[in-house]
Amino acid sequence: MTFVSLGDTVFSGTSGGFADVTEPATGATLARTGIATSADVHAAVNLAVAAQPAWAGLAPADRASVLRRAAALLEDGREEFASWLIREGGAVRPKAEFEIKSTVDELWAAAALPTEPHGHLLPAEPGVHSIGRRVPLGVVGVISPWNFPLVLAMRAVAPALALGNSVVLKPDVHTPISGGFLIARLFEAAGLPPGLLQVLPGEAEPGEALTSHLDVAMIAFTGSTEVGRRVGETAGRALKRVSLELGGNNALIVLDDADLETAGSAGAWGAFLHQGQICMTAGRHIVLESVADEYVDRLTARAEKLVVGDPWTEDVALGPLINAAQLSRVDEIVRETVAAGAQLRTGGPDRALFYRPTVLSGVTPDMPACTEEIFGPVAPVIVVADEDEAVELANRTEYGLVTAVQTDSAERGLALADRLRTGIVHVNDQTVNDNAYVPFGGTGASGNGSRHGALHSWDEFTRWQWLTARHASPSFLF
Structure with missing residues (x-):
């Protein structure tokens, strides 16, 4: 039929x-x-x-x-x-x-x-x-x-x-x-x-x-x-x-005891799946200082391996953005964030409506890539000193959809979850999750x-x- x-x-x-x-x-x-x-x-x-x-x-x-x-x-x-x-x-x-x-x-x-x-x-x-x-x-x-x-x-x-x-x-x-x-x-x-x-x-x-x-x-x-x-x-x-x-401006928190190879995989999936055009996308990668450099390196390496192209005729990981206006907005946020002092580790515009998976390091909480919902394949990494600062920054948003935590200790992640003001929290997972049987929804601007x-x-x-x-x-x- x-x-x-x-x-x-x-x-x-x-x-x-x-x-x-x-x-x-x-x-x-x-x-x-x-x-x-x-x-x-x-x-x-x-x-x-x-x-x-x-x-x-x-x-x-x-x-x-x-x-x-x-x-x-x-x-x-x-x-x-x-x-x-x-x-x-x-x-x-x-x-x-x-x-x-x-x-x-x-x-x-x-x-x-x-x-x-x-x-x-x-x-x-x-x-x-x-x-x-x-x-x-x-x-x-x-x-x-x-x-x-x-x-x-x-x-x-x-x-x-x-x-x-x-x-x-x-x-x-x-x-x-x-x-x-x-x-x-x-x-x-x-x-x-x-x-x-x-x-x-x-x-x-x-x-x-x-x-x-x-x-x-x-x-x-x-x-x-x-x-x-x-x-x-x-x-x-x-x-x-x-x-x-x-919408959402969701945080992926990487604690200092996390397996960084696993965390990098979770970060790439959460940030780049469907070109980042998901309300649950990991839009802020909040990483403890002691593991931040290695996390950025691993995330960047994964991003550079992902192929961008026509998903109907090619075997690709990322397809096009939905329209020119969306691509222009994504690129504007990236350029403004770099102009404010962040570093473009990889990514940026490709051709037509395609945008390569992008990693930004050196992002601070007041930069556009941190404050706005990007809705594109962009992973801004913000470095924090400790767990308390990570929680404070994760909660510093009008949105309240989902947060994910990467840690070697489920108990530590569950304790941290009690302090997060989102409708959904995932411990040792990434941010993009849903099924027909869960109470899915957010609070605040989400x-x-x-x-x-x-x-x-x-x-x-x-x-x-x-x-x-x-x-x-x-x-x-x-």
């Missing part, structure tokens, strides 16, 4: 014209997609409102079966999905395959939700049944990013549908196929009834319309902190639920404390209702 073919014009009744879907590695046009307007969003929400009650009224096992079929179809079609993630998003094949596996896990986890208990029998006086039960929100709006377009959309779409909601999905215009239309056609093939999942690619206009629409009960947004603040403001005015998964993951989907995508029933209505004083 083919879900979307190269050269297709893919749209869902949108009225904002069309845009080319391009391959960042070559600039080639892969497909065309319709662009949504606010009018399209209003029409889609109306359809979603109409379709949702019948879907919520299905037997839970029937809803679960749609999610299971979607998971099986994705397993069967993984090569097509991988090709779009590689060509449309610039992913190397291992990243694409990992993303597909994670998405399958999200579908299976969501498929288990409908048949779980969804309420409590509450204490009540004789003759009264008092129940607290979870009910669907209604219409859920999902706004997803381009960097992991398939899984970061599906981790909201799948549980929202499983729990009886309808969904309007706005994927990023850079990845509307892998982050949108592949998902819609997957669910269509799995038997999802019409109207329950609609895809509307676009820029700010449809996102604003979706966020402000009074019939959209919740917005699940993954993206930049800047845009997330606007989403939160708009959703707040409408008094609706919002889940914000935002998010509003909401959590993705199977154990938390009931909290995110349903609401409590208190229901009572008496055998007979009592008489009242009035």
